[in-house]
Amino acid sequence: MRAIILAGGKGVRLAPLTAVIPKPLVPIGGMPVLEIVIRQLKANGFHRITLAVGYLADLIKAYFQDGSRWGVKIDYSFEAKPLGTAGPLGLIDGLNETFLVMNADILTNMNYHDLIGYHREQGCVATIGAFERQVQIDLGVIVTDGHQRIKDYIEKPTQSYLVSMGVYIFEPKALELLPDKGYMDFPDLVKRLLEADLPVGYSPFSGYWLDIGRHEDYYEAAEEFEQLREKFGV
Numbered sequence: 001m002r003a004i005i006l007a008g009g010k011g012v013r014l015a016p017l018t019a020v021i022p023k024p025l026v027p028i029g030g031m032p033v034l035e036i037v038i039r040q041l042k043a044n045g046f047h048r049i050t051l052a053v054g055y056l057a058d059l060i061k062a063y064f065q066d067g068s069r070w071g072v073k074i075d076y077s078f079e080a081k082p083l084g085t086a087g088p089l090g091l092i093d094g095l096n097e098t099f100l101v102m103n104a105d106i107l108t109n110m111n112y113h114d115l116i117g118y119h120r121e122q123g124c125v126a127t128i129g130a131f132e133r134q135v136q137i138d139l140g141v142i143v144t145d146g147h148q149r150i151k152d153y154i155e156k157p158t159q160s161y162l163v164s165m166g167v168y169i170f171e172p173k174a175l176e177l178l179p180d181k182g183y184m185d186f187p188d189l190v191k192r193l194l195e196a197d198l199p200v201g202y203s204p205f206s207g208y209w210l211d212i213g214r215h216e217d218y219y220e221a222a223e224e225f226e227q228l229r230e231k232f233g234v
Contacts (some may be wrong), residue, residue, distance in 0.1 A: 011026075
């Protein structure tokens, strides 16, 4: 099986740390977060991995090289200018079978092999890994009746949202809706698939997941990884 890891962003939310190293190389548990991801993919049966790189690409290439150290084959796709989250897929050759795409900066114990199995069972052209995230609003929320009257007043409520984990399974047909080597983000690609009446599914996940794009999430991940290391299989 083949995986594409998106590792080309500038990681502006983690600045100034990412001014000198690319976000995929920030350390978690004594190793780059991208190394954790690669180790997990190998354990889930992925043997060919393409790193879509851009910002500080040479540092990523110098560390991971051809992937033989981890028992996988790593190749690289370079974007000379930012192409969004989905656009880089248009530069990659050989995506002729079901493939996985994921961000390089997530910490999770998801079983990627099972995700592909679920995707195939559902018969979708795309499947999104989904996580239920609780979001607290740190304000008093006013509920109105639409006629300048208050129906309720809720202090700092918590709402639940089903969010994308940054893990996707695609069939090659989805690539037909990408612009020709142009910019596109995943939400726009998904909307195009829906407009074309192609089936897009989601796979709910209730294990551990954290996007480490922000400083507070990065510090949380670094602390929790040491406590839960066995769960991540590395």
